[in-house]
Amino acid sequence: MSPQELADFLLNEVRLLCRESQHEQALDVVEQAIKHATDPTQAWLIKGQILFGLHLYDDAIKAAEEALKYGDNAEVLKLKGNVIATKGDLEGALETFNELEKLASDDPDTYFLKGSIFAEMGNMDEAIANFDRAIEVRPDMGHAWYNKAMVFFNQERYGAAINALDSAIEFMEDATEPIFIKGMAHRKLGQSKEALECFLTAAEMWEMRALVTNSQTVYLEALTAIENALEIDVTNIELWKKRGKLLYKLGHKEDARSILINTAELCVQEDNITDALATYDLLLELEPDNEEAQKAREDIGNIA
Structure with a gap:
């Protein structure tokens, strides 16, 4: 050898x-x-x-x-x-990436990295120009589309952000964050239906990942998406149930318990027995030994 x-x-x-x-x-x-x-x-x-x-x-x-x-x-x-x-040291990083450009002018990473530095420096025109060059070299570079979208979002150019996010969603392996940001952009434009759809999709994707990884960070991301959805559709019982479940997973058990009990009681007041029972079923799934919840569910069952 x-x-x-x-x-x-x-x-x-x-x-x-x-x-x-x-x-x-x-x-x-x-x-x-x-x-x-x-x-x-x-x-x-x-x-x-x-x-x-x-x-x-x-x-x-x-x-x-x-x-x-x-x-x-x-x-x-x-x-x-x-x-x-x-x-x-953004200036030093830019100097290094300029050296990189001389060496690898056909590498999309060159322009993505330069664009990211320009964005950090607040030079948004140069940031977008470099992200565009990265995309020109590699049209399916999802994270370049995403970073370009974030520049547009921060400039309050929400329509342009949504267009760039659509490409990011198409090309990124994990598109959860772009879907969530797309919801934020739709909400800024007053497009509540589209925003709600994005928040629900992102929440579902994050929750599925959290179930596999048991990551508190991912559970928190799912909760953030649900809370944004609730601000649009505050009377949605399913969203309140999801919020309670996620809070419980994050260790906020008293808050979760309170939310689920209040949701169930509101359902009873509105003569929505089916959802009241389903809400207590969820609470008992989380706390099988909760005698008060078990009794409340039995009382509601007797009403039905």
């Missing part, structure tokens, strides 16, 4: 360690790869990526600069620029 073949073998081991979140071990192995590699550019790049993920930004930049000693490399410049931007 040649020194470079050994280095490549070690880098494959590094990738496996990173997948298992064993980053300290991965750093030890990548050091061995750097020592053995005839051209250690890739090894330095991977080391920089690991350090970036560990929030060791200065060390990540040093790793990128070591890699660049062996020649210009687009992926290394992307890493360096992203780390510099994360540190808050």
